[in-house]
């Protein structure tokens with residue numbers, strides 16, 4: 571029953587201020603990447619946010635590209651898109667694990683990143699997951715980034731009353 575499972579998705583966040591998301595894509599499998607991009611763009615546009623798109627050769631470059639962007643530009647969040655299909659050697663594990671670890675490490679450092687890197691056994695699994703009309707994993711990754719941006723803004727600028735000291739401060 572490939573691709574028919576459903577799961578709960580949070581309602582879309584709303585934003586009072588501008589949001590700019592960088593989509594970083596590894597078009598190692600061009601058609602799969604294009605579907606992931608379409609899903610991500612639609613999700614970002616659905617909340618009125620802006621996006622910019624850059625490409626890197628493969629999934630292993632995705633975390634580095636995001637790190638470079640974080641150091642040199644001013645995005646609110648990031649969507650990493652790509653596809654890793656198992657081959658004959660152990661390289662699959664390296665590409666899957668290191669790309670994921672790179673994104674997670676930056677996430678724990680406070681960056682708002684949605685992970686849309688498909689890690690699959692074959693093309694069919696990838697096609698189902700990338701298709702915006704089926705599993706729409708690009709849209710899901712964009713939604714994740716947007717939810718983190720909303721969370722990061724939730725307490726930002728929430729001024730405490732003058733002279734107020736939080737407990738244990």
Ligand SMILES: Nc1c(NC[C@H](O)[C@H](O)[C@H](O)CO)[nH]c(=O)[nH]c1=O
Pocket residue numbers: 596598627628629630631652653654655656661665
């Ligand atoms: N095998 C896949 C790769 N491999 C390439 C690496 O991501 C990387 O670009 C290379 O090792 C140079 O640093 N990338 C994918 O995105 N998908 C694959 O299936």
Ligand SMILES: CC(=O)[C@@H](O)COP(=O)(O)O
Pocket residue numbers: 654655656657658659660661662663665
């Ligand atoms: C995901 C991969 O690394 C894969 O494309 C590489 O294939 P192989 O293990 O046959 O070299």
